[in-house]
Amino acid sequence: MRLTYGLCHYWIDNYFEPMSSNDPLGPRLLGVIAVVLLGGLLGILNSTMAAVAAGTLARALDTSLSTIGWTSTGFLLAVTATIPFTTWAVDRFGGKRLWLGGLLLFLAGSLGAGLAWNVGSLIAFRVLQGFGAGLLDPLVLILLARAAGPQRAGRVMGLMGVVLSLGPVLGPIAGGAVLDSLPWRWMFLLSVPFGAIAYVLALRVIPADEPPGGPREARLDVLGLALLGPGFAAVVLALSQTAEHGTFATWQSLLPLTAGVVLLLGYAVHARRSTRPLIDLRLFASRGFSASVTIMGLGGLALFAALFVLPLYYQQLHGHGVLAAGLLMAPLGLGGALAMPLAGRLSDRVGARGLAVGGALVSAMSGLALTRVGADTPEVWPALAAFAFGLGSGCFSAPTMGSLYRTLPGPMVAQGSSVLYMLNQLGAALGVAIVTLVLQTAGDPVAGFHGVTWFSLAVIVIILAAVPLLPGRPRTPAGQPVPDQLTRTS
Numbered sequence: 072m073r074l075t076y077g078l079c080h081y082w083i084d085n086y087f088e089p090m091s092s093n094d095p096l097g098p099r100l101l102g103v104i105a106v107v108l109l110g111g112l113l114g115i116l117n118s119t120m121a122a123v124a125a126g127t128l129a130r131a132l133d134t135s136l137s138t139i140g141w142t143s144t145g146f147l148l149a150v151t152a153t154i155p156f157t158t159w160a161v162d163r164f165g166g167k168r169l170w171l172g173g174l175l176l177f178l179a180g181s182l183g184a185g186l187a188w189n190v191g192s193l194i195a196f197r198v199l200q201g202f203g204a205g206l207l208d209p210l211v212l213i214l215l216a217r218a219a220g221p222q223r224a225g226r227v228m229g230l231m232g233v234v235l236s237l238g239p240v241l242g243p244i245a246g247g248a249v250l251d252s253l254p255w256r257w258m259f260l261l262s263v264p265f266g267a268i269a270y271v272l273a274l275r276v277i278p279a280d281e282p283p284g285g286p287r288e289a290r291l292d293v294l295g296l297a298l299l300g301p302g303f304a305a306v307v308l309a310l311s312q313t314a315e316h317g318t319f320a321t322w323q324s325l326l327p328l329t330a331g332v333v334l335l336l337g338y339a340v341h342a343r344r345s346t347r348p349l350i351d352l353r354l355f356a357s358r359g360f361s362a363s364v365t366i367m368g369l370g371g372l373a374l375f376a377a378l379f380v381l382p383l384y385y386q387q388l389h390g391h392g393v394l395a396a397g398l399l400m401a402p403l404g405l406g407g408a409l410a411m412p413l414a415g416r417l418s419d420r421v422g423a424r425g426l427a428v429g430g431a432l433v434s435a436m437s438g439l440a441l442t443r444v445g446a447d448t449p450e451v452w453p454a455l456a457a458f459a460f461g462l463g464s465g466c467f468s469a470p471t472m473g474s475l476y477r478t479l480p481g482p483m484v485a486q487g488s489s490v491l492y493m494l495n496q497l498g499a500a501l502g503v504a505i506v507t508l509v510l511q512t513a514g515d516p517v518a519g520f521h522g523v524t525w526f527s528l529a530v531i532v533i534i535l536a537a538v539p540l541l542p543g544r545p546r547t548p549a550g551q552p553v554p555d556q557l558t559r560t561s
C-alpha cells in the first residue's frame with residue numbers, strides 16, 4: 072500500500088510540478104480534483120450500468136422491456152432538464168452547497184432504486200437519481216475550472232477526461248459483474264457507501280464559496296429555465312424514441328422533437344431580449360467557444376456511436392456475452408484515459424490546435440481500420456483499433472476542453488460548462504439514434520457495423536476541419552504562478 076501511495080504521489084507531483092515548485096494551490100487543488108472526480112464518476116457509471124440490466128429488471132419486476140427502458144430514459148431526461156438550472160443555482164447557493172445537495176439527491180435516488188418495490192417506484196427513484204446527477208455533472212466542470220485557473224485548465228481537464236473515458240466503458244462492465252454475482256438491487260445500492268464517502272470528503276476538502284455580491288444578486292431566469300431545460304429534454308427524448316422505434320416517422324419521436332424545437336426557438340428569442348438570460352447566446356459569438364463546444368459535441372457523437380456499436384459487434388458476430396463484450400470494450404476507454412492527461416498537460420504549454428489535429432488524424436485512421444473489420448476478424452484487431460480511437464479522441468478532447476476554459480471569462484464559466492455538457496449529451500443521444508437507424512436499415516450485421524464506422528469517420532473529418540478555429544497558444548507562460556481561484560465564483 073505504501074508503494075502504491077508513493078507511486079501515485081510521485082505521478083501527481085510530476086504532473087503538476089511544471090507550474091511552480093512554490094505554488095500553494097497544488098495540494099488543495101489535488102484534493103478538490105480527487106473528491107470532485109469521485110462524485111462525478113458515480114453519475115456517469117449509473118447512467119450506463121442500468122442499460123445492461125434491462126432484461127434482468129423486466130423479469131424481476133414482471134414488466135415489458137419498453138416499460139423498463141424508462142428507467143434509463145427517465146434518468147437521462149432528468150439529467151438534461153436539470154443542467155440549465157445548475158447554471159443559476161451555482162451562483163445562488165455556491166459551488167460547495169450545490170455539490171453537497173446534488174450528492175444527497177443522488178444518494179436518496181440510489182437507495183430508493185435499490186429498495187424499489189415495483190417498476191413505477193424504480194422509474195421514480197431513477198428520475199430522482201437523474202436530478203442529482205444533473206447537478207453533479209456540470210458542477211464537475213465548473214468546480215475544476217474554477218480551482219484550476221486558466222494556466223492549469225488543460226491538465227485538470229485531462230484528468231477529468233479520464234473519468235469521461237472510463238465511465239461509459241466501466242458502467243456496462245460493472246453492471247455485468249454485479250448481475251453475475253449479486254441481485255440486481257446492488258447495482259444501485261453500491262452507490263450509497265461510495266457516495267457517502269464522497270460526501271464526507273467534500274465537506275472537508277471543497278472550500279466554501281459565496282456568490283459575488285451575495286446570494287440575493289443571483290436571480291433566476293424563470294422563463295428561460297422553463298424553455299431551455301424542457302426543450303433540450305424533449306429533443307433528447309425524441310432521439311431516444313427514434314432509437315427505440317428505429318425511425319423518426321413515429322408520433323413518439325415527432326411530437327417531442329417538434330415541442331423541443333419550438334421551446335428552444337422560444338428560448339433564443341427570450342435570450343436576445345433578456346438582460347440576464349439563463350445562458351447568454353452571445354457566448355457563441357466567440358469563434359473559440361463555438362469551435363470548442365462543437366468539437367466536444369461531435370466528439371461525444373462519434374464516441375457514443377462506437378460505444379454502442381462495438382458491443383453489438385462482439386455479441387452478434389463473435390457470440391460473446393454481455394460481460395465479455397464489455398471487457399473487450401475496455402481498450403477504447405483505456406486509450407482515452409491514457410491520452411487525456413498527457414494531452415491536457417501539453418496543451419497548457421503548446422496550445423490545443425496541434426494536439427487536436429494529431430488526435431483527430433489518429434481517430435480517423437483507426438475509424439478507417441474499423442471499416443475493414445469483418446465477421447472473421449480476430450478480436451485483437453478491432454480491440455487495437457478501438458484503443459487507437461480512444462487515444463486519438465483523448466488527444467483532441469482534453470486540449471479542446473482546456474482551451475475553452477482558458478478563454479472563458481470567470482463570470483461565464485458556469486454558463487460555458489452547461490452549454491458544453493448539454494451539447495455533449497445531445498451528441499451522445501444523436502449518436503445512439505443514428506447508430507440504431509443505420510443498423511436497422513443495413514442488410515446484415517457486418518454492413519451495419521461498417522455503416523456506423525463510416526459515419527464515425529465522417530464525424531471525425533468534420534472535427535478535423537473545425538480544429539483550426541480553436542484558440543492558439545496560451546498567452547500566459549506555463550511556469551507563471553496561478554492565482555488562487557478556489558474561492559472565486561462566476
